[in-house]
Amino acid sequence: MQMMFKSKKLVLSLVTSLALVSTSLVAKDIYATVNGENITKDEIAVVLRNPQVDFDTLPKNTQDMVINQLVEKKLLTDKAIASGIEKNAGFTAALEKIKKDLALEIWMQEEFKKISVTDAQMKAYYTLNESKFQTDEKLNARHIVVETEKEAKDIIKTLKSAKNVEEKFIELAKKLSTGPMAKNGGSLGEFSPKQMVPEFSQAAMALKKGEYSKTPVKTQFGYHVIYLESKVPSKKLSFDDVKLKIKQVLVQEEFRTAIKKVVAKLKENAKIDIK
Template identity: 30%
Template sequence: MSAVSACSVKSPGAFPARTEISVNGVVLPYAVIAAEAQNHAADSPAQAFAEAARALVIRELLLQEAKRLGLTPAPETDAQGRRETDEDALVRALVAQAIPRDEPVEESCRRYYDNNRRRFRSGDIYEAAHILIAATPETEAAALAATREIIARLKRDPSGFADAARACSACPSRENGGNLGQITRGQMVPEFERALFAMAPGEISQEPLRTRFGFHILRLDRKIEGRELPFDQARPRIAAFLSETRARQAIAGFIAHLARQADIRGVLLEGAGGGA
């Protein structure tokens, strides 16, 4: 979890390139901020520099508080054998001490579940088939006409869908009579999904559907409704989310408190003392 998101720089796009930045008299070197800026995606170098300055100012605030409290770093090593730096260990120890994590109570988890049931439901599954008539700018008119002709034939004899797919479709699914198997949200292009998900089982599209691939004729064979995850199964995920949310809010408040007590120069953090 990053404490950096708790405060914001004022007018980051206009950050002066050589302004001296300090926290309670400790100057943050320009070169260190410039190096940190490489880790911040932004619309301009000035914005990246400002984001880096914000991150390093907050880090310095936390390190100074950890040292004031006399905390001792106890670096950890991850599964790949990488050892935590002493400064990272100090920040982690300070956050653990200042922001104790409480397990969300049952009522809070239940309330969140009841208010967000859609988040705990598996997606619907659609079994579908299609016929694709490829189209380029030069062949679009002819492709549209061919698609409309196939739709007209299918209106008279819907059972001919698979044969039409094998004879006319430009999609590899033609080998299976146009059958696409089971589809869930996010697998197909948006316009394809919007049209398919609006259909009733057994329906064949009455108008050509245009996508970047060409013109489609859709058939929805079956819709399998998603299932709601029971509360007991969703609870661990909800508890972790609520705990993380509360911790982020508490860290934001803790950083704002430190900023109000500090003399921060060169960067304006919300709630900070000192000046630019």
């Protein structure tokens, strides 16, 4: 089934071409002509392969390169057709395969359009999967990492007698930390506990705002002293926040189920001989 869902570049190219034919053109969408055939904005978009790129804002030399690429393609295509290549046996065989692949692709698209899910289905999915719809807890912390446990304990001892713990922590981080964040006073910025090694995350999550670790935290990188600047707890996302995502999940599931049923029925009536 995975192969059935895998879109082939050639098939997608043909689907795109069909879409281009059905698109009504205006003068501003035509960038050149080759023997009377238009080079359109949609064709350029296919070459760029990035919907975020606006062709009109590209440098002039880049625009010329893209248009020239399409000009050459049209000229070579015309030459290929004029050569009688369409009568070539290889061309005919390839065209038949493309037609079958394209038929499957278009049929799949049409079947997918038939799938719909109700609000009741989406709300039921939300209720059953509430634990999935949570934002990650966010921490904002600094750390000092050193090579030995004794160094870390000495830093903690110094912090205990500090009048302003945060200022002293930043000072010690810049002076003693071996980590890449030393120059920033050990600042790690905001991060999810999932982004850090477990030992570090567990120790950081156990702290309250303005607290520092009272014992060294050992990880594969050395011994850490952690200072927690702030903590944003995990938040439950509302149904409206995730409704679109749920719809996409359910439509995909319904589509896969529908296709499996079709395949099962076809297999019942098919003569299949696997060598």
